[in-house]
Amino acid sequence: MIKVGIVGGTGYTGVELLRILAVHPEVTVSCITSRSEAGMPVADMYPNLRGHFDLEFSEPDASVLKACDLVFFATPHGVAMRMVPELMDAGVRVVDLSADFRLKDLDVWAQWYGMPHETPEWAEKAVYGLPEVVRDEIRSAQLVANPGCYPTAVQLGFLPLLEQGLVDPSRLIADAKSGASGAGRQGKIGMLHGEIGESFKAYGASGHRHLPEIRQGLTGAAGSQVGVTFVPHLIPMIRGIEATLYAELKDPSGFDRLQALYEERFRNEPFVDVMPFGSHPETRSVRGANQCRMALHRQEDSNIVIVSSVIDNLVKGAAGQAVQNMNIMFGFRETMGLEAPALLP
Ligand SMILES: NC(=O)C1=CN([C@@H]2O[C@H](COP(=O)(O)OP(=O)(O)OC[C@H]3O[C@@H](n4cnc5c(N)ncnc54)[C@H](OP(=O)(O)O)[C@@H]3O)[C@@H](O)[C@H]2O)C=CC1
Numbered sequence: 001m002i003k004v005g006i007v008g009g010t011g012y013t014g015v016e017l018l019r020i021l022a023v024h025p026e027v028t029v030s031c032i033t034s035r036s037e038a039g040m041p042v043a044d045m046y047p048n049l050r051g052h053f054d055l056e057f058s059e060p061d062a063s064v065l066k067a068c069d070l071v072f073f074a075t076p077h078g079v080a081m082r083m084v085p086e087l088m089d090a091g092v093r094v095v096d097l098s099a100d101f102r103l104k105d106l107d108v109w110a111q112w113y114g115m116p117h118e119t120p121e122w123a124e125k126a127v128y129g130l131p132e133v134v135r136d137e138i139r140s141a142q143l144v145a146n147p148g149c150y151p152t153a154v155q156l157g158f159l160p161l162l163e164q165g166l167v168d169p170s171r172l173i174a175d176a177k178s179g180a181s182g183a184g185r186q187g188k189i190g191m192l193h194g195e196i197g198e199s200f201k202a203y204g205a206s207g208h209r210h211l212p213e214i215r216q217g218l219t220g221a222a223g224s225q226v227g228v229t230f231v232p233h234l235i236p237m238i239r240g241i242e243a244t245l246y247a248e249l250k251d252p253s254g255f256d257r258l259q260a261l262y263e264e265r266f267r268n269e270p271f272v273d274v275m276p277f278g279s280h281p282e283t284r285s286v287r288g289a290n291q292c293r294m295a296l297h298r299q300e301d302s303n304i305v306i307v308s309s310v311i312d313n314l315v316k317g318a319a320g321q322a323v324q325n326m327n328i329m330f331g332f333r334e335t336m337g338l339e340a341p342a343l344l345p
């Protein structure tokens with residue numbers, strides 16, 4: 001049994017962590033922070049957790065967090081980077097759901113996140129926790145940077161093509177759509193039902209902060225600099241991301257082997273499902289599940305590979321992947337607490 005703390009327990013990813021950890025047999029949650037709701041019983045704010053947690057939200061307090069074996073940060077960017085050094089010195093392990101430790105180039109980080117990075121030494125040591133790529137490094141990591149939601153869906157979908165050098169790496173396209181929970185729980189007019197319902201729009205087309213993260217991951221997979229166009233869209237649903245990915249095959253005669261390549265690449269991955277060629281994975285098939293489902297397509301006489309990749313942004317795109325990382329770090333079965341299939345309808 002390990003003792004776990006959550007900093008930022010009132011946000012969407014924080015409560016998703018609680019939902020998953022409520023039934024995790026190896027975890028006791030000993031501390032859940034919120035500055036605005038300190039003193040409120042967790043189950044009063046989230047009745048779905050009644051009977052599971054007899055805890056109140058508390059102010060973030062390093063002396064309490066230092067008594068944990070692992071702390072999850074489910075906070076806005078810029079918070080974890082300031083609190084992590086003290087926890088690292090105390091030997092606590094951390095999974096950070098924010099972007100503070102995801103990018104290795106800290107000039108790029110500062111450019112996208114609008115502040116200088118304050119703990120470059122930990123940014124360098126952090127492991128970018130996409131288990132399907134760096135499982136062995138995660139096992140021994142003290143600090144894991146949990147990947148972003150869009151970057152998870154996009155990287156998993158492109159990985160086999162880039163690792164095998166089958167496509168032109170300079171002309172990748174990721175056309176991604178997300179539900180509104182991706183923007184978090186803090187009130188914003190643009191996220192009101194009346195604003196996003198019955199509507200659908202692209203945003204960040206000239207550049208989104210996930211672009212450098214996607215570029216970093218895909219460059220690692222390809223072994224050389226990639227060129228990627230990434231455009232996110234906001235769709236009127238709550239959970240889910242669908243990323244439609246496009247890449248140009250260098251040798252179109254290789255098309256027939258791609259399905260087998262994808263199936264083989266993810267054969268031993270418990271949380272990646274390669275569907276039959278030509279399928280259309282739906283976000284509802286992963287809603288609430290720590291799962292990425294994907295399928296390959298080809299249009300007639302085209303040498304463009306199309307991959308459709310879906311995840312739940314709050315689960316494989318955030319809290320579920322964070323628990324998957326925790327399981328790997330502590331030597332628990334990787335699927336522990338994460339076995340539940342998606343909610344339908
Ligand atoms: N939503 C999503 O789909 C995904 C989110 N993420 C990332 O995960 C992180 C959390 O996201 P999400 O749950 O959506 O965010 P929310 O805005 O819903 O919640 C943020 C939480 O952090 C706490 N918090 C805010 N400021 C501070 C601070 N200075 N110190 C300590 N606690 C603070 C808030 O509580 P209080 O203010 O009361 O302390 C709240 O509990 C973000 O970095 C986000 O980018 C990553 C992948 C997907």
Ligand SMILES: CC(=O)N[C@@H](CCC(=O)OP(=O)(O)O)C(=O)O
Binds near residue numbers: 099150180181183210
């Ligand atoms: C729909 C929506 O607004 N999505 C968020 C991205 C999700 C997120 O939380 O970003 P991180 O993974 O970097 O933490 C956005 O575009 O800013």
